[in-house]
Amino acid sequence: MSQSTTTLFWFRQDLRFADNAALAAEITSGASIVPVFIWAPQEEGDWGPAAASRWWLHHALASFAEQWAAKGARLVLRQGNSLEELRTLIASTGATRVVWNRRYESPQREFDIEIKRELRSEGIEVDSYNSRLLIEPHAVATGTGKPYQVYTPYWKKVKDWPLDAVAEPDLEALRFPEEFPDSLALEQFNLLPQHAWDRGFYEQWSVSEADAIQCLEGFLAGGIQDYASARDRPDVCGTSQLSPYLYWGQIGPRQIVSRLKATCDLSQPGPATFLKEIYWREFAYHVLYHFPHTASHPLRAEYEDFPWVRNSTVLRAWQTGHTGYPIVDAGMRQLWQVGWMHNRVRMIVSSFLVKHLLHDWRDGARWFWETLVDADLASNTLGWQWSGGCGADAAPYFRIFNPILQGQKFDPEGEYVKRYLPELRRLPAKYIHKPWDAPESVLTSADVLLGRDYPRPIVEHRIGRERALAALKRFKS
Missing domain, CATH: 1.10.579.10 (DNA Cyclobutane Dipyrimidine Photolyase, subunit A, domain 3)
Incomplete structure (x- = not known):
């Protein structure tokens, strides 16, 4: 059904085209790409996506599928054991490579390591990339080689850390196989709530990569200047509200920091404070990566x-x-x-x-x-x-x-x-x-x-x- 250069792109929390390191690399390689999303909440441990997050995921996948369709491709949706679904797709497409952007929570990262090991043992090339964080948790340590547990010294260590450039995939060079494998309908994931408690969500949120960019640009053009003080005022619109877009990867932290530095004076209180909040998120991932038990047990x-x-x-x-x-x-x-x-x-x-x-x-x-x-x-x-x-x-x-x-x-x-x-x-x-x-x-x-x-x-x-x-x-x- 496809040439030997077909690559399966396994999407998870990176539902975007822009600043997608894995996607940029595969386009450059000239491979035909089959985009895949596998719904496997049983592999998420005790902290799989819950009700409100599933609502967001439903609409993010719907939007992302439309983006792929506009490029002439199909976002293939599957459900079940991730490794077995990947194997099935490899067999039906003739894919010789599988790529993804890395995850850092446990047990997801352990699943990724096992899947990489299994597929490589079967002769499949597997590569993973970072598109979710500015600095990966394993890259930073104290002077004694231990993980940080306090934000201020972590910030001092990483604030001038050189960052990877924003990945810019050449979307005009996208290649696809002549046929795509079968896909489930999004509704088969049953992500939306059975009872209409989510009505207010529709008034508050628009869920797409384009909306994420618009949200960022609107904030940088306005609220960022007063952010240092306004961020504490719930009676005004003083925050970016980018967090859900960040979680599902409709925008990446490199994009945010790049645009922040390009449009704002970081010596001013608003932009400087916002930058530190982006690194607070990085610190959170650093702690959870090194102390995965803290999701359910105190660090102390x-x-x-x-x-x-x-x-x-x-x-x-x-x-x-x-x-x-x-x-x-x-x-x-x-x-x-x-x-x-x-x-x-x-x-x-x-x-x-x-x-x-x-x-x-x-x-x-x-x-x-x-x-x-x-x-x-x-x-x-x-x-x-x-x-x-x-x-x-x-x-x-x-x-x-x-x-x-x-x-x-x-x-x-x-x-x-x-x-x-x-x-x-x-x-x-x-x-x-x-x-x-x-x-x-x-x-x-x-x-x-x-x-x-x-x-x-x-x-x-x-x-x-x-x-x-x-x-x-x-x-x-």
Whole structure:
């Protein structure tokens, strides 16, 4: 069906044409390319793509398939054991090579190593490339040869590290076989939710490589200049919102850094801060690569025995945005409605769960994994262990965010809260972050009855803080 120069290109989290190192190399070689995506969630371990991430993947694959069709090719979709599906495709296409861009999580990277070994033993050429990170985790070490566990020294080590140039595939030189193997229909993956809880996603997100580029360019043309301060304000559009595009590889970090350096003055606070956030993502992958157990266990092993208080009723109140703290509840409802949450609010809600409620950080990490369209295991793990005080570069456990003060500082007029808690929209800004302090006349005028229209606090701030500090003191002793 094809010539001996046919290559299977196995796509995973690199669903783009631009800055795709493996694709650029194969086009240059002159091989005929068969693009393949294999849905194999059983190979992802405990952290396979969950509900919101699957929604994104469905639309990313639909868009990517359209891109290939416009080039005269078919994105071949298969489901099952990856090695067996690759073998079947090799037999049906006569392919002599298989290529992919590398993954860094466990067990995915172990699967890739095994598949590479097996195919090579069968006489198939296999090559892998880096298109997902600026700097691969194994390339960086401390002066003693150990992995970094604190961001600042990691940043100092890598900030001037020479980066690979953005890969520029010559798409006009793409070659394909005369025929393509059979493909499943995307709908057979069953990635979309059975119940229409995702309606808000469609209003928030457009999912394609072109949308990723537009998102980046729009941010660099506007929000980047105020990013250093605006990134903490959930009431304004002050962040890039590139994270879901990055996770599924509709844009790569090299593209972002290249455009950032080409269009912005890195001596200015906004661009400089944004660059450090890109490297924070790199640090997250560095930590997870070297300490894969941290997805489910604390990096600081002593915290394995921390006296968490697991309470399903309390957890459900937090998940659904009914804690009685408006900034916390607005964040959790934003997460449910659009599959994303502002980063400052992520820190507030995670601190509240772990500190005020003494609930195990792993339950929070799992909920984020289920509900975030940008559910990235490295970033999710690093963030939650930071909040829990038990991981790399962690915030001290005694650092406890005051949700009232956080709301007043970063959502001063309550615009963010009112957007996601419409039941409080008529409250004046003075009381929006502590409605329990509002006089009865104000509550009546705003048509708010606490305990009916909006819950009273699930725990009083002072009590929650003191309980957390006491638990830490007992744990330390």
